[in-house]
Amino acid sequence: MIIGVPQEIKKDEYRVAMLPVGVEELTRRGHQVLVQCGAGQGSGLPDHAYHACGARLVESAAEIFAEAELIVKVKEPQRAEYALLRSEQTLFTYFHFAASQELTEAMLACGVTCLAYETLRDSHGRLPLLTPMSEVAGRMSIQEGAKYLEKPQMGRGILLGGVPGVAPAHITILGGGIVGANAARIAAGFQADVAILDVNLDRLRYLDDIMPANVNVLFSDRHTIREQLKLADLVIGAVLIPGALAPRLVDRSDLKLMKPGSVIIDVAIDQGGCMETSKPTSHSHPTYVEEDVVHYCVTNMPGAVGRTSTYALCNVTLPWVQQLAEHGIYESLSASAELRAALNIYQGGVVNSAVAKTFGMKVTPFA
Secondary structure, eight states, X not given: OEEEEOOXXXXXXXXXXXXXXXXXXXXXXXOEEEEETTTTGGGTOOHHXXXXXXXXXXXXXXXXXXXXSEEEOSXXXXXXXXXXXXXXXXXXXXXOGGGOHHHHHHHHHHTOEEEEGGGOOOTTSOOTTTHHHHHHHHHHHHHHHHHHTSGGGTSOOOOTTOBTTBOOOEEEEEOOXXXXXXXXXXXXXXXXXXXXXXXXXXXXXXXXXXXXXXXXXXXXXXXXXXXXXHHOSEEEEOOOOTTSOOOOOBOGGGGGGSOTTOEEEEGGGGGTOSBTTOOOBOSSSOEEEETTEEEEOBTTGGGGGHHHHHHHHHHHXXXXXXXXXXXXXXXXXXHOHHHHHHEEEETTEEOOHHHHHHHTOOBOOOX
């Protein structure tokens, strides 16, 4: 099979979809790997490292899209890439379709097969290709929150951990999944006062057992969220419904409960965001202010730490790329329930029920 790895063109995206070792593993098995020149530079991976492992370096993304049967990316195709896609191709990347009807309709029109990292489920029901980026984003959310709480960044001028005689910041985390748990661990290390909210009591019991004493777990409902907004210096949006739009947990009117200069980090923005006032931003222009609250809604948070994120992502994606290359797309999908869960669009139809429901589209089963 011919596998293509183009350079990412989403703004401020520094990850790459394959490591040199991945190229070596695939070429050893008789596959061809095309890598666009410069694709790995943002992650500190030079062209010669890919060439030494057997990649064929090509100058343009157009060459890759023209030849490759399987395109492996990090982020969803951008508008400039739509015209390069062919109906016989398969794309394996993060799509987050529910957040963009335009992207969904464009992929349907192209007729490409779309396998989404974020909906692949393993035999235990986990999301192994989303987990490492959720870990990165959760940890980054506290790092970024600390920065934007500083007064020069329009924040309240709060130090997360306080100092002796001065109370630490109060951090509210909406969602106790991978993002929320990682955010809580980092926040606890800063000696902040932390609350995690979730609707799953079993998950809350688990978090209560493993978290430090400065992390409290609370059942999430409208009243609890509002009470927490009054206390919070920093709010982390960390909710996820796989494949679907994130639920809206905070309305614009709720922000009036918050202190001026407090900060929201909406990690759920990839799936539309969990705050009414959230809108996508980039690393170049990460924040804006609504209702006197600083909003950070970067859609590719892990892209800023490209080297860490690339290694974490490629460690988990390579086995699935190998499976697709070895057995072919249809055979792999037929044999693997995990890959079928990743299948969002196939032969011009929406396979993922959550995406179809979001846009009122018909579900087309894989056959």
